[in-house]
Amino acid sequence: MTQLWPIALIGILAVAAAGYGVYVLVPTLLRPRWAYLFGAVLALELALFVVAPFVGWWLPRGVSTYSGAVDALFYGILAVTGVTFIGVSIVFTIILFRFTADPERRSVYTHGSHKLEMIWTAVPAGILVILSIVQIPAWLKVKNTDWLKQAITKGRTEDDKRFLQIEVTARQWEWRIRYPSTKHYDEWKTPKSALDDVRLKLPPRPDDLRFVNEIHCAKGQKVLIHLKTQDVIHSLYLPQMRLKQDALPGKTIPVWFEATEANCFKEGNEWKTGFRYDDAAQQWKKDNDFQWEFACAEFCGARHSLMRGKVYVHATEEDFLDWLKTVEQAQGAMTEPAPAAPSK
Amino acid sequence: MSESAHATGHEHGHEELSFLRKYIFSEDHKIIGIQFMFTGLLFLLLGGLLALGVRLQLGWPGAEVPILGKMLGPGNSGHRMGPDTYNMLFSMHASVMIFFVIIPLLTGAFGNFLIPLMIGAKDMAFPKLNMLSYWFMWPAIVIILLSFFVDGGAGASGWTSYPTISSSTMPMGLGFRSPAQPGSGIGQIYWLLSLIFVGVSSMMGSVNYITTIINMRAIGMTMFRMPMTVWAMFITAILQAFALPVLTVALFLQLFDKTIGTTFFLPPTGLVFGNWTTGPGGGQPLLWQHLFWFYSHPAVYIMILPAMGMVSDIISTNSRKPLFGYKPMVLAISGIAGLGFIVWGHHMFQSGMDARLGTGFMVATIMIALPSAVKVFNWLGTMWEGNIHFNTPMLHALAFVSMFVIGGLSGIFMAATPVDIFIHDTYFIVAHIHYVLFMSSMFSIFAGITFWYPKMFGRLMNERWGKIHFVITFIAANCTFYPMHILGVGGVPRRYFEPTPFATWEHLQPINTFISISAFIMGFSQLIFLGNVFYSLFWGPKADRNPWKSNSLEWTAPSPPGHGNFETPPIVFRGPYEYAVPGMADDYLPQTTPQPAGTTVPVAH
Numbered sequence: 014m015t016q017l018w019p020i021a022l023i024g025i026l027a028v029a030a031a032g033y034g035v036y037v038l039v040p041t042l043l044r045p046r047w048a049y050l051f052g053a054v055l056a057l058e059l060a061l062f063v064v065a066p067f068v069g070w071w072l073p074r075g076v077s078t079y080s081g082a083v084d085a086l087f088y089g090i091l092a093v094t095g096v097t098f099i100g101v102s103i104v105f106t107i108i109l110f111r112f113t114a115d116p117e118r119r120s121v122y123t124h125g126s127h128k129l130e131m132i133w134t135a136v137p138a139g140i141l142v143i144l145s146i147v148q149i150p151a152w153l154k155v156k157n158t159d160w161l162k163q164a165i166t167k168g169r170t171e172d173d174k175r176f177l178q179i180e181v182t183a184r185q186w187e188w189r190i191r192y193p194s195t196k197h198y199d200e201w202k203t204p205k206s207a208l209d210d211v212r213l214k215l216p217p218r219p220d221d222l223r224f225v226n227e228i229h230c231a232k233g234q235k236v237l238i239h240l241k242t243q244d245v246i247h248s249l250y251l252p253q254m255r256l257k258q259d260a261l262p263g264k265t266i267p268v269w270f271e272a273t274e275a276n277c278f279k280e281g282n283e284w285k286t287g288f289r290y291d292d293a294a295q296q297w298k299k300d301n302d303f304q305w306e307f308a309c310a311e312f313c314g315a316r317h318s319l320m321r322g323k324v325y326v327h328a329t330e331e332d333f334l335d336w337l338k339t340v341e342q343a344q345g346a347m348t349e350p351a352p353a354a355p356s357k
Numbered sequence: 358m359s360e361s362a363h364a365t366g367h368e369h370g371h372e373e374l375s376f377l378r379k380y381i382f383s384e385d386h387k388i389i390g391i392q393f394m395f396t397g398l399l400f401l402l403l404g405g406l407l408a409l410g411v412r413l414q415l416g417w418p419g420a421e422v423p424i425l426g427k428m429l430g431p432g433n434s435g436h437r438m439g440p441d442t443y444n445m446l447f448s449m450h451a452s453v454m455i456f457f458v459i460i461p462l463l464t465g466a467f468g469n470f471l472i473p474l475m476i477g478a479k480d481m482a483f484p485k486l487n488m489l490s491y492w493f494m495w496p497a498i499v500i501i502l503l504s505f506f507v508d509g510g511a512g513a514s515g516w517t518s519y520p521t522i523s524s525s526t527m528p529m530g531l532g533f534r535s536p537a538q539p540g541s542g543i544g545q546i547y548w549l550l551s552l553i554f555v556g557v558s559s560m561m562g563s564v565n566y567i568t569t570i571i572n573m574r575a576i577g578m579t580m581f582r583m584p585m586t587v588w589a590m591f592i593t594a595i596l597q598a599f600a601l602p603v604l605t606v607a608l609f610l611q612l613f614d615k616t617i618g619t620t621f622f623l624p625p626t627g628l629v630f631g632n633w634t635t636g637p638g639g640g641q642p643l644l645w646q647h648l649f650w651f652y653s654h655p656a657v658y659i660m661i662l663p664a665m666g667m668v669s670d671i672i673s674t675n676s677r678k679p680l681f682g683y684k685p686m687v688l689a690i691s692g693i694a695g696l697g698f699i700v701w702g703h704h705m706f707q708s709g710m711d712a713r714l715g716t717g718f719m720v721a722t723i724m725i726a727l728p729s730a731v732k733v734f735n736w737l738g739t740m741w742e743g744n745i746h747f748n749t750p751m752l753h754a755l756a757f758v759s760m761f762v763i764g765g766l767s768g769i770f771m772a773a774t775p776v777d778i779f780i781h782d783t784y785f786i787v788a789h790i791h792y793v794l795f796m797s798s799m800f801s802i803f804a805g806i807t808f809w810y811p812k813m814f815g816r817l818m819n820e821r822w823g824k825i826h827f828v829i830t831f832i833a834a835n836c837t838f839y840p841m842h843i844l845g846v847g848g849v850p851r852r853y854f855e856p857t858p859f860a861t862w863e864h865l866q867p868i869n870t871f872i873s874i875s876a877f878i879m880g881f882s883q884l885i886f887l888g889n890v891f892y893s894l895f896w897g898p899k900a901d902r903n904p905w906k907s908n909s910l911e912w913t914a915p916s917p918p919g920h921g922n923f924e925t926p927p928i929v930f931r932g933p934y935e936y937a938v939p940g941m942a943d944d945y946l947p948q949t950t951p952q953p954a955g956t957t958v959p960v961a962h
Contacts, residue, residue: 035825047747050828051759054835058763061839070843070868072779073861083775090773094766101762104737109755114677114744119944120937121742125682125735133734134685138727144769145723149716151775156712185537185630243629245522245537246642248707248782252848252861255779261709262521262642263624287860304860310707310782310850312515314522314538315440318853 048109055102062095074302076326077254078271082151084255089147093140155255158269161211161237175201175330176235179228180215183240183247183260183309186316187225194220195337214239214265222340226322228307231333232275240266248311251324259311275328276303284336286325374920382492384484385920389491390470391813394806396494397462398887404458407450409880414443415856416873440854444513445540447852449505451516452548454795455660456555457501461494462802463663464559464597468566468590470813471667474911474918475587477575477927482568490561497554504547508532512548513540515852517649520622520642524614525635533615536630549612556605559597566594575910577929581687582948584909584933585680588687589666592694596655596662600698604652607645614640621645646708650701657794658697661761662690664801665732668754670933671808672736674907675751676743677944679934682735689728689735696725706777715774722772729765733758744937744944749823750905753804756831757797764793767842782852785845791838799834803827803886810893811900815916818893826885833879840868908947909933 065071075084161176175198180191193201197218201207210216228251230236240249242260250257254270277286278297289300309320327333383389413422419437422429426436433439438446469487473480481487504511514523522537523545535541570591574583583591613619622645623638673680680686702710702718736758745751767789771777780786803826810818849862857866903912910933914923927949935946941953 035829036821047752047755050831051755054832055759058835058839061843065843065846069864070847072846073848079775083779086773087770087776087779090770090776094769098762098766101733101737102759105759105762108737108740109745112676112740112743112745114746118744120676120678120744122679122937122939123681123742124679124934125685125738129734129738130682130685130731134727134731137730138724141723141726144773145720148719148773148775152712152716152719155775155778156715245525245628246519250782250850252779257707257778257781259708261624262628263626264709266709301860306859306861308850308859311519312444312522312852315444315854317444318440318850318855319858321859 046110046113048106048113051109052102052106055098055106059095059099059102062091073252075253075255076272076274076276076305077251077256078273079151079154080253080255080273082154086148086151090144093144158237158267161269176207176237177230177333178207178210178215178237178239179230180239180241181228181249181260183242183249183313183320184244185314186309186320188249188307188320188322190224190226190228191215191217192222192224192229192337192340194218194222194341195334196220198334198337211237211267214267222337222344224340227325228322229325229327229333229336230272231327231330232272234330234333235269235271237267237269240268245313246311247309247313247320249307250310251305251307253305253324257310272324272326274303275326276305277325277327279332279335282339284325284327286323290328382488384480384488386469386473386481386484386487387813387918387922389487390466390468392491393461393465393469393494394813396498397458397466398890400453400457400461400498401883402887404450404453405880405883407446407453409877410438410446411443411450412873412876414438414446414854416870416876418855418857441510441513441539443854444538444852445510445544448513448515448518448540449501449511452512452552453501455516455656456552457494457498459660459795459798459802460555460559460656463660463798464562464566464590464593465491465494467586467663467667467805467809468562468594470809471586471911472566472569472590473573474812474914474922475584475909475933476570476573476578477910477923477929478569478573479921479923481565482573483565486561487565490558490565493554493558493561497551497558500547500551500554504544504551507543507547509534509539509542509544511540511544513538514545517653518545518548518611518645519649520611520614520645521628524611524622524642524645525628525630526615527633536633546612546615549608549615553605553608553612556601556608560601560605563594563597563601566590567598570594575927575929578910578948581684582929582932584666585669585683585686585690586663586666589662589664589669589690592690593659593662596659596694596697600652600655600659603648604656607648607652610648611645643705643708643710646705647701650704651698654701654704655694655697657790658693660794660798662693664757664798665690667805667808668757668801669736669739670907670909671750671754671804672739672758673934673936674905675746675748675754676740677746677936678739678743679936680735681738681741682731683932683934685731686735689731692728693725696721696728700725703772703777706774707781719772719774723769726765726769726772729761733762733765748807748905749818749820749827750804750808752824752827752831753800753807756827756834757800757804760792760797760800760834763839764789764791764797768793779848780845782850783845784841784849784851787851788838788841788845791841796834796838800831803830806890808905809911810890810897811904812911812914812916812918814894814897815900816893816897817900817904818897819889822885822889822892826882826889829882829885830879833875833882836875837872837879840872844868903947906943906945907933908935908945910948913947913949 182189240258240260242262246259248257248259256270258266258268277284287304288297289303291298305324307322307324309317421436422438433442523541525535525537527534527536533543533546610621614621620638621640622642623640625637627637628635669680700722703722706715807818807823844865847865856869857863900916902916910927929948930951933948937944938946
């Protein structure tokens, strides 16, 4: 410790010198126009939002059927707030420039203007009402499950793909995921069977397949998740799908998504994720934007930030069933008869 | 001392009280306000240090903690911070800042100090209750400080303390440990107890403010001649009086769940923690969120309305121009308070609450942007064609306005339910709340302290160091909180111990480091402010009664005002914003000055 004191002394002197420099410099530099400071800070803040998308600091790739609607609303609000921000910042900075105290000039004596108050109440009110109305369709799109009714009556969704029901159970600190067996999945061709499973929130069966921290589905396949938790509140968060839903103890909450792009393929016996199918080259290419993870978004304790999983979106339903069969064989081989125990 | 003898003491303004009665167990609203101020400033240091701990981990994940590293207990590896410590840090940072810094400073310090002075009263309506309201903070302070040293550490469930992570407790006989996390044991019980005391303290303050403002105004001080600060304190006190009981109830329910085995927040299915099961309960975790936010949403207005009031007064004074749209401003504050009671559900859009209910809360939340916008436009209107004096209080007030604009606009993103799906519980929220609330209210607190400091202590604060503090804080605060918007747009969740292991967010780590550096600069620059506060107590230039040439009543009293405040009871002739009145030599016209001959001051308001 003894060799530290010269450094400490130099440090203290340096801080003192810097402090004195600041003490002298700051007022001289800034005395004439405080508007510079405010204007510069506001301008830089605007600039950051302009630059951010170009350096990759932006929304993750949206890959669900409703991510477009959510993003469109985001951009709409960004435009409205951006214009407001620019307008207010310019007026603010101009005020600071123009109306700095001047002994020659007297302030204008006014207590306000009824007309102005009317304008700046009515105009934002109109914009805000419009904003609140235009967002309702997107909210419905995410929360509404009309497609589910159709699926139940026909056993199939409108685009003739079977939908998938899985159960996701959160616990400290992992996601346990229960898939139907291939046999069970086939049964959903019969509307009644699918309906029963939706109503009864996918009751456990002995031949269910259990998996941890991996969500598998097929591109274009609607996935209905029965979301549960066994201990504290967690939140299932799939950033690329624009999906987030808290899991509440004691409740089973239905959420759904449908992926519009695939990100995995089979190489040998292994499914690899984080790849994009390049149509021109006719092959899968590594792409970080296709590395889709899911996370916990509601604070749940020590390993909250490590409660993550991977999303595998298979290119076709056959691929997905292929994966399901592999799991079936693996888990069937492990325990006889069909396992009911969690995989961990 | 009997009640009547005491009252007599008041009337004659005698100064014969012992030191203890005068400065410690004081019933004088000014001393109580100053007590709240120093307590709040001390806790600001603690809350700031906790935040720097959080930023240390986020900026340089897994780095060794300098200096304090060896104090880290079990659960941490060497001098490196463990996740439980991190969780305790962010939880206690928010709890301390909200309940021990912002609320005591805004309502406790400024409310107490300013209300009687600004309405021309000798003191609060209930001086004893006022003293109690300060001293009820002390059990809270002691408990919250002790909680850092109990088994398992201080509460670590966030300032929101959502069950079931906060409420789960081992069965009787196994101590009060929590199966969910170490900090949810005794630390959480202390947290609940502490907040109950804070609540009682705030409630006593509120009752006092409401009564004082309604009953004790000076002759001629009509409601619509009150300064905006008093209006804001009045509305805030009403908000607090109506919302606090709900929080207190929620705190007690959770306390019962944790100590005497009730199950208000435990669902019928029970919970499974590893090998241990709670058994069935009879409650519902979502209940807490409704009760909590029913208070805590109004609470964010409790933390911003007084700020708005003070800033309105400071801007008008330092622009030498009447406040633009006084009545619309009062209406806007009332509108914010009214709407503030029906927007709590916007914290719960993704909580599992019915989606249709979400739509209702969304509309109310979007509309609350309206009165906020009206306030901003009126501040701009006040400065327009004024004579702006860029003194330290005014600079802080201007910072408040610019911060509030950004925070207000970012709020619209979260109010929109579909966008909220994505940005809920991400850094966008952290950015938003620190802009609209904490940086705004902190700047208003700096503005308020520097503006009313001469009235409190009879001395002005050092102007040059005040400006240096302002410049560093303003730049560093923007550098700290603005990039958090970008993290939020990227989708980075908040309350994460390790920000990096996700492929989606790895590339955002440089932003985190930048934020942390700025946060450290901001944190340490507050020492300048504290130094200035203490230095100026003894060596600041002496201030006369009215150093800012302001109109409101407190500036007609001596600096500092004696016991009983005014030498003669003030008589009020007009509102507090008569600056630059045409036909007058002075550019201000105090509320107590009779109508000068040959001028046309509107007496109406």
